[in-house]
Amino acid sequence: MGGSPTALNYLNGEWIGSGPTAESVNPADGSVLGRYVPGSKALADQAAAIARETFERTAWAASPRLRAAVLYELADRLEAAKEELADLIVAENGKLRREALGEMMGSISETRYYAGLARTVLGRTLETAPGNFSMMNREPAGVAAIIVPWNAPVTLLIRSLGPALAAGCTVVIKPAPQTPLIHHRVMQCLHACPSLPKGVVNSVNENGIEVGAALVASDDIDVISFTGSSRTGKRIMAGAAPNLKRLSLELGGKAPAVVFDDADLDQACRELTNGALMMAGQICIAAARFLVQKSIEKEFTDRIRAAFSAVRVGPGRDPESGMGSLIDHDNRTRICRLIEQAGDEGELVLKGGVPDGPLSRGAFVTPSLFRIDDLHSELVQEELFGPIVSIETFEDELEAVTKANATKYGLAASVFSLDINRVMRVSRAIRAGTVWLNCHSRLFAEGETGGYRHSGLGRLHGVEGLNDFLETKHVYLEAGAV
Incomplete structure (x- = not known):
């Protein structure tokens, strides 16, 4: 990124960067790496509304080949930037470079894996009686909010973003405030994907807990995909209860x-x-x-x-x-x-x-x-x-x-x-x-992970990783009645 970068918010294909900024610090030496522009409830609500409009008014949800193309383009851009991103992960997160490079390689693999699955989201059909057909269609669940932690900021974004996009959802991302520069660079890779329609992916930086709380409460959000502590996961579950959001929660472990x-x-x-x-x-x-x-x-x-x-x-x-x-x-x-x-x-x-x-x-x-x-x-x-x-x-x-x-x-x-x-x-x-x-x-990428008990709900990675971002619709036809 060069110099002293500033991580911006990203809405409807545009960078939003007005207002005060906060510092991003290298945990290994305390040096200031750059700055980021915190978001707000208003910005989160705007991003959710854009994602809702994009989901309902465009062909994205019904275009598996387009979704696959976007994911392949993203994988190519992540691969081209993997050394730069690995260095940034080391600087902003503090982990070893071999761990950072492993994170990038895993993220690229996962993106390509879900690009392949995007074109094979399959339902089933059965004939319950002569001329009576039940078609079980798999459809995107709607707008997904992805809340990303700081400990693996690329991998833990991609393992939710990949299946969400493959399924046909539109997305609002809330990155961790500890790793905003890493996230901004990934968003630059997304922005550079020529096939990505505006409004499909949006991102709002956190400001305390304001942005996350707004996304959990928003009527425009259908799915929350969260990775983090069990304590925060329980708060999200309680906040999502009034409008019965679908939850994908990978929580604490021991x-x-x-x-x-x-x-x-x-x-x-x-x-x-x-x-x-x-x-x-x-x-x-x-x-x-x-x-x-x-x-x-x-x-x-x-x-x-x-x-x-x-x-x-x-x-x-x-x-x-x-x-x-x-x-x-x-x-x-x-x-x-x-x-x-x-x-x-x-x-x-x-x-x-x-x-x-x-x-x-x-x-x-x-x-x-x-x-x-x-x-x-x-x-x-x-x-x-x-x-x-x-x-x-x-x-x-x-x-x-x-x-x-x-x-x-x-x-x-x-x-x-x-x-x-x-x-x-x-x-x-x-x-x-x-x-x-x-x-x-x-x-x-191919092997599902997830938790029992207080370690969460749902599964990430693998074919089942799509499930939290899909609905099953039963379409029934009595052929003789047509």
Whole structure:
């Protein structure tokens, strides 16, 4: 983008940039990267009205080939800008560059995947009696509001935007205030798509909670697709109740990793170090609880402590860094408080904290491990969203499953054992939307993800990712009556 960019709002194919601005800050060093123009309730209402008018008055909803063309064009433009966007993700989000580039490659793949699906949204037909036909048509649900978090601002936008556009919805996006420059650059890629009609995609920057609240309350919005905390998801659900919006909610997680005594510990520690510390633990599928069979607790603990200790914390642009920064200083302070709480309630196996030297100016914190026996502790029950992980033990398979299911969350889990029958039994018993076997954190466009219980509603990725943006209409014909 060059210079000191300003992220604008985007309505009806035009950039809206008047009014006061706010700063976007690099969490690794506190430098100002650029500015953004916050939106407002009035702007959100205007964007929703534009999306409604576009949906009802244009051919977009009935044009699958056009929708596929737009998504292919977007994928091409994201690919052309992937290095620039990866650098911007590192600067504005704080993650490692390899993580940022992986985010871009996943986003490009997802965009192309839904471009292909756009032309194959299929219904079904049946003859219930001679000459009586029921046609089950799949139609776009209407106007979708996409509320995007800061931790993976491109991937978590595309995994909702892709199926929404493929289904034929029009869209209003609310990006995270922590990553407005990244979002603005993605919107520039969209704006450059020659086949995209005006008004199909609109975007309004947040201003506190004003914009999000306006979209949740708007009568022009039919679907809310939100990724974020369970607490905020419940507020959205309550706000959407008066006009019965459809909800797609991917919420918090507290992923257990169950390690049995016959596991390959080299593989388990390698997978769980990455699974717990990728994006500095600021991801809802992060391995957050290590449930270890008692007979191997000491060996596992020694190995995982060594692995965590070897992770070099540093700026995302440094290829030697093994973990980047948190998103801001407030979250650094929050994680440091949790480390002290873990020492009070359990045993600190590895005490992390703010590193010395130049890194202390950024939002960096080193990884922590703690051993705890109290299943009711909030350290076990609540999502901590950072590089701090509990070690808990179990005696047998039944206790492992009981403990894995002991929180209110059910987004993801992993199981480590060389016994194929055991991992299949345990994966079936764990109540989570995704269970990885002998690995952790594998996501791709073709495979659905989503949560049980307090981890959300609906599914993202895969063919089922279209479902939250589609309605089924039953059209009935008695052929003899025509």
